[in-house]
Amino acid sequence: MPMVMEKQEVLAELIAQELKPYVKKIDQDAFYAESFLRKLGESGLLLSAARPQAEVLADGLYLVGETAKTCMTTAFCLWCHLAALTYVRTTENEKLKADLLPSLENGTLLGATGLSNPMKHYAGLETLHLTAKRTDGGYVVSGVLPSVSNLGRDHVFGAIAGLNEQQQIMVFVSCNSPGLTFKEKNDYLGLNGSATYSCTFKEVFIPDDRVLSEDANAFVAKIRPTFIAYQIPLGFGVTNASIHSIDKMVNRQNGCNQYLRTQSPELQQKEEEYQQQLLTLISQEPLDWKEIAKIRLGAAYLTLEAVQTAMLHNGSAAYLKVSAPARRLREAYFFANLTPTIKHLEKVLSL
Incomplete structure (x- = not known):
């Protein structure tokens, strides 16, 4: 259930203009990409009125995943905002919803x-x-x-x-x-x-x-599946970017990377399987939060595997603090410790 082409193009342009130029500043100088988040709303990419829940959720997943390919810090901030939107869309407090939902969706208010x-x-x-x-x-x-x-x-x-x-x-x-x-x-x-x-x-x-x-x-039980689902493409984005960085290194040092144990096709297959599982799940109502949590856990482990593999394929160039593989390595460890953390998920899924 991919986002329609017109919206994809709007998002790609926003990422190119409002995010890519600032990635190093975000990572090294703690720059907060507030303008990018606001312009997502201004561009109409967060609107939910008269749209099926599954479509709204699928669009949100796409927004997070595409953003995370470039910068997971900002994708995480977007997830925070989508979580706030989920709370307001779910509440039975109609005055709160009327007061805040329009401004949260149009980017004048961030959550x-x-x-x-x-x-x-x-x-x-x-x-x-x-x-x-x-x-x-x-x-x-x-x-x-x-x-x-x-x-x-x-x-x-x-x-x-x-x-x-x-x-x-x-x-x-x-x-x-x-x-x-x-x-x-x-x-x-x-x-x-x-x-x-x-x-x-x-x-x-x-x-x-x-x-x-x-x-x-009771409210947490309602919002928890969506709360967790929106996190998953954080990992997909970092995994996808890691796969691309691995592919760029294929001919370096006379093709020596072919001898490494993990190659990009293996990572790509796992990512595609998880993506398909997630899209299948969000088309079903009610959302099964434990099944979504299983994909969230799998995505966390896959992201760790992908960034470590990318570090090995990129070799000494990745060992610079300012390198993209090093940034994604740090992003992946954050994703592993984002609530619900890996150990949190392992516990609840074992019960």
Whole structure:
């Protein structure tokens, strides 16, 4: 279910003009490609009105995958925005949807997810970091989220807070909310251009018209398949770019790379199989989140294999800090540790 040709051409032009020239700056100087994200919306590539869910999802997968071929940091930021869009498209809070969905889809408002800790909480890996208390007209939220990406002064993000042990709420938070403070995190191995911050909530008021759900447990069950599905092409994009870098090296040093154990056709076959499995799954309703999680896990392992193979095929040239294979190596290790991480997925799929 590929994106229509006209949209593909628009995306290719945006990547060429708004992303490719900045890839090294993103990787080396923690540059945040905000303009690219906004122009995706301005170009109409995020619209969902009067379109089947499977078509909207397939288009989002294509956007992430094509972006990741050039820069997975920015593709990850796009995934954050698509996650936020998923929350708003799914909520039964019609005022929230009416207020925010148009601006999230047209690029005037950018969103983020904030669900790393809650997803780990529901898998039994962590305690919930945010607490909420009911007050007149909404809730007061306190606590700390260690890292939320794709944030900016006028951005919004989803978060889950516990009222008590039995009930959690999911809210949509404005970054300019009083009582909310940020500390930038840019000392990672890679993806420092992802606008990632730790977020400290000190009695942040969330009005009722910004509550996504009073039952976060049930809401997460609804959004989780799409949340995970949108991550998968992050790996596909990096894998595809790695395959191309391997193919470029085929004649170097008198064709010596032919003796390496892993070659690009093997990687390409695995990638195509996973892509077909994913497209088949998203055409079915309801989405089976465990089947999607299996593909997410397989894609993570494949991406690690692809970047390591590309490092070997590119030889000493890849061992420069600024090389594209080295960047993709760091991107792949981020993908392996993106919630749900490989060990998180291994646990939930074993149950």
